[in-house]
Amino acid sequence: MLLQVGDLKKTYSRGHQNVEALRGVTFSVDRGQFTSIMGPSGSGKSTLLHMLGGLDRPSSGSVRIDGQEIQSYNDDQLSNFRRRKLGFIFQFFNLLPTLTALENVALPVLLDGKKIDEIAPKAKDLLTMIGLKNRMDHRPDQLSGGEMQRVAIARALITDPLLILADEPTGNLDTKTGTTVLELLAQMAKERKHTIIMVTHDPRAASFGNRLISMRDGMIEADELRDFLPLNSVAVPSPMVAPGLVPGHPRAPVPRPLNNISLPAPEVTSAFASAAESAPAPARNLPISEMPPSTPTFANSPRETSKNNGDHSPTL
Ligand SMILES: Nc1ncnc2c1ncn2[C@@H]1O[C@H](COP(=O)(O)OP(=O)(O)O)[C@@H](O)[C@H]1O
Ligand SMILES: [Mg+2]
Secondary structure, X not given: OOEEEEEEEEEEEEOOEEEEEEEEEEEEEOOOOEEEEEOOOOOOHHHHHHHHOOOOOOOEEEEEEOOEEHHHOOHHHHHHHHHHHEEEEOOOOOOOOOOOHHHHHHHHHHOOXXXXXXXXXXXXXXXXXXXXXXXXXXXXXXXXXXXXXXXXXXXXXXXXXXXXXXXXXXXXXXXXXXXXXXXXXXXXXXXXXXXXXXXXXOHHHHOOOOEEEEEEOOXXXXXXXXXXXXXXXXXXXXXXXXXXXXXXXXXXXXXXXXXXXXXXXXXXXXXXXXXXXXXXXXXXXXXXXXXXXXXXXXXXXXXXXXXXOOOOOOOO
């Protein structure tokens, strides 16, 4: 059993009121399972995902991942565990705007002290696998939404994580692009035995997994296993070069030597985790121009009750 969750409870205090976001959640997940978690807004889906990812601490109960009780970890241990053993995919992609696709994919490993040259071959392999061979030197503003989310998936895979956690990964993509991303995730689980837990409000998105957990009022209401959809359409799109991005074109990215990367400040790289905390899906259907910035700051964090409050260490 890869993941075991036991009687997990989380109570937030808001002013004089307590909100019981999780009221005793128990389930376990096998390796290679692609679990979708659905439920009405406010039913505790994001809270559960945060507890599983060690982004926040439960009020009581246990989360055991690959035999390790993560709630017993201190903050440093937890952040190392997150960076090395978990992969995160968020609704707003959370790529760092100044880094290329390749550098964004490599980032979790770079933050762990490795050199880009050591990890570049693997990052290139992953980008090639997800159909972005011709986008490696592009920065996020030179990529489409679907391409950005595929970069985020490659980034989530770079450490061969035990568990991939996704919160509304297709929430900002059109249906067709979303389908490509979901097929890619299903393929990762089915063919490469990655274990994925995805929160979604969309039944169609949920149908790509092989398990559906339904939540209501902070509890599991239903839990059903199903078959994967047949993977008939090809998950990897053709490596077409977008207009304006042909080599030599003014907007085409200028390749930089790989050992020339200056890593952004820790507060920037912590955007991953803080985004998960500070994006309670307020803007799901906003046009891109009105979306919140992809690198939210801690000032916006709603995590009032967390023991980690005020901790500005990188939480990737
Ligand atoms: N940081 C927080 N502080 C106070 N209440 C919170 C916080 N995060 C979530 N909640 C409350 O917990 C409940 C579950 O929220 P959430 O897990 O975000 O639900 P979902 O993701 O299913 O929409 C909601 O009532 C929400 O308002
Ligand atoms: Mg949510």
